[in-house]
Amino acid sequence: xxxxxxxxxxxxxxxxxxxxxxxxxxxxxxxxxxxxxxxxxxxxxxxxxxxxxxxxxxxxxxxxxxxxxxxxxxxxxxxxxxxxxxxxxxxxxxxxxxxxxxxxxxxxxxxxxxxxxxxxxxxxxxxxxxxxxxxxxxxxxxxxxxxxxxxxxxxxxxxxxxxxxxxxxxxxxxxxxxxxxxxxxxxxxxxxxxxxxxxxxxxxxxxxxxxxxxxxxxxxxxxxxxxxxxxxxxxxxxxxxxxxxxxxxxxxxxxxxxxxxxxxxxxxxxxxxxxxxxxxxxxxxxxxxxxxxxxxxxxxxxxxxxxxxx
Numbered sequence: 345x346x347x348x349x350x351x352x353x354x355x356x357x358x359x360x361x362x363x364x365x366x367x368x369x370x371x372x373x374x375x376x377x378x379x380x381x382x383x384x385x386x387x388x389x390x391x392x393x394x395x396x397x398x399x400x401x402x403x404x405x406x407x408x409x410x411x412x413x414x415x416x417x418x419x420x421x422x423x424x425x426x427x428x429x430x431x432x433x434x435x436x437x438x439x440x441x442x443x444x445x446x447x448x449x450x451x452x453x454x455x456x457x458x459x460x461x462x463x464x465x466x467x468x469x470x471x472x473x474x475x476x477x478x479x480x481x482x483x484x485x486x487x488x489x490x491x492x493x494x495x496x497x498x499x500x501x502x503x504x505x506x507x508x509x510x511x512x513x514x515x516x517x518x519x520x521x522x523x524x525x526x527x528x529x530x531x532x533x534x535x536x537x538x539x540x541x542x543x544x545x546x547x548x549x550x551x552x553x554x555x556x557x558x559x560x561x562x563x564x565x566x567x568x569x570x571x572x573x574x575x576x577x578x579x580x581x582x583x584x585x586x587x588x589x590x591x592x593x594x595x596x597x598x599x600x601x602x603x604x605x606x607x608x609x610x611x612x613x614x615x616x617x618x619x620x621x622x623x624x625x626x627x628x629x630x631x632x633x634x635x636x637x638x639x640x641x642x643x644x645x646x647x648x649x650x651x652x653x654x
Contacts, residue, residue, distance in 0.1 A: 379443040379462060382470065383413040386485030387433065388421070389470070390496065393481075393640040400477025404438060404452040406640050407619065409496060409503075411483065413441050418450060422619040424497060424504045425595045433488040448472065494572055497592050501564055501574055503640060504592070505532040509615030510543075510551050511598065519607025524586050529554050530611065537643065538562065540578060551615040558582075564590070565648040575648050576600065589650075603651055 377385070388410040396406070404420065405411070409427065412419040412434045421427050421435035430436065439452040448460040460472040468485040486492070497504055505511070511530045529543040531554075541556035558580055565575040567589075576590040588600040593610070600609045 379446060379448065382462065382464060383441075383443065383448060384415070386468065387414075387488045388412050388435075388491060389483035389485050390491075391481060391640075392484055394499070394642050394644075395482040396479065396642060398477070398479035400474065400479035402455065402458055402474055402477060402479060402481075404450075404455045404458075405472070405481050408435075408438075409500065409640075410435060413448075416440055416442060418452070423507055424500060425507045425613070425616055425618075427496065427595070428488075428491065428493055433491070494592075497595075498572055498574065500640065500643075501590070501592070502532070502537040502643060504595075505598075506534040506537075507617055508596075508613030509617060510554060510613075511611040512547065512551075512614050513609055514597075514612045515608075515610040517608040517610075519602060519605040522602065522605040522607065523584070524602055524605075524609070525607070527558075529556075531556065532562065534617070542578070542580075564643075564645060566645045568647050568649050570650065573650070575650075587651075 383389075389412065390410050391405060391408050393406060407422050408420040409424060410421040414434070417437060418439045418441045419431060419434040419436065420438045421430065423430070427433075427435070438454075439450060441448060441450045443449070448462050450458050450460065452458070458474055458476075460474055463471040463473065465471060465482075470483050470485070472481045472483060473479075509531065511532075513528045516525065526544050527542045528545060528547060529549075531541040531543075533539045533541070538561050540560055540562040542558045542560075543554050543556050545554050560578060560580040562579065563577050565577070567573045567575055572591065574590040576588045578586045578588075580586070587603050588609075589603060591599045591601075593599055596613045596616075598611050598613075600611065601607070602609065
């Protein structure tokens with residue numbers, strides 16, 4: 345591994361060194377990029393939160409889906425909805441940074457100052473290590489025009505579901521009659537990734553006036569052999585369990601395929617919740633909330649085989 349704090353090239357016979365890769369392993373004569381060149385080499389860095397190690401936390405990093413470091417300015421995409429469009433793909437400005445003395449020094453408008461040691465693992469992957477919190481984040485670099493948006497949506501599907509106050513059923517196709525036909529609204533709470541609510545209120549109800557009839561827990565499963573497909577189970581408090589194949593149509597629509605009845609339901613997100621960086625932003629846009637209480641954590645999903653469709 346190569347640490348930029350030590351001017352990128354440090355030879356060690358340790359197992360830790362041997363386990364890592366570098367841009368330039370062959371010779372000390374090869375050109376070594378500066379830390380500034382490394383962090384600004386890509387438009388966005390995807391924060392692969394599921395690989396985070398250590399027992400600490402830097403909130404602005406764990407909130408972000410992507411970070412960008414360009415010309416001393418730090419940007420973040422704290423929402424999945426509108427990602428790729430907000431800030432021309434960079435997201436919102438959240439602070440500043442510099443690369444003085446081989447450290448990535450950041451100033452975030454909410455979280456303040458944090459320093460990171462930067463380790464280069466491959467030509468598009470770095471680690472950020474904060475010694476004070478003893479936490480390491482893994483970042484994967486992309487140019488805007490080749491960013492894998494599908495991967496981001498499906499790897500973080502629980503957080504995408506939270507970004508709307510409610511999901512309203514807009515279409516039902518095929519299938520046999522079943523109890524879920526009566527459910528017109530779903531809500532997935534941002535406080536955790538396990539609680540959902542459902543409502544049978546009539547279509548067109550103001551989201552703030554929806555009465556939530558049922559509460560339960562939910563779980564998202566990976567599907568063996570499929571990258572762009574998930575299994576969603578809704579476990580109602582009364583003991584009923586509904587199982588769906590879940591796909592993302594776009595950043596405001598999802599499709600639930602009810603496996604037992606072969607019914608397809610399309611839902612549209614209502615009441616987008618944008619996670620911003622400051623109180624001023626909230627005052628300017630009253631429909632938004634601050635992101636103080638929301639952060640991503642590791643999600644270790646179970647894997648299911650795709651069931652035979654009737």
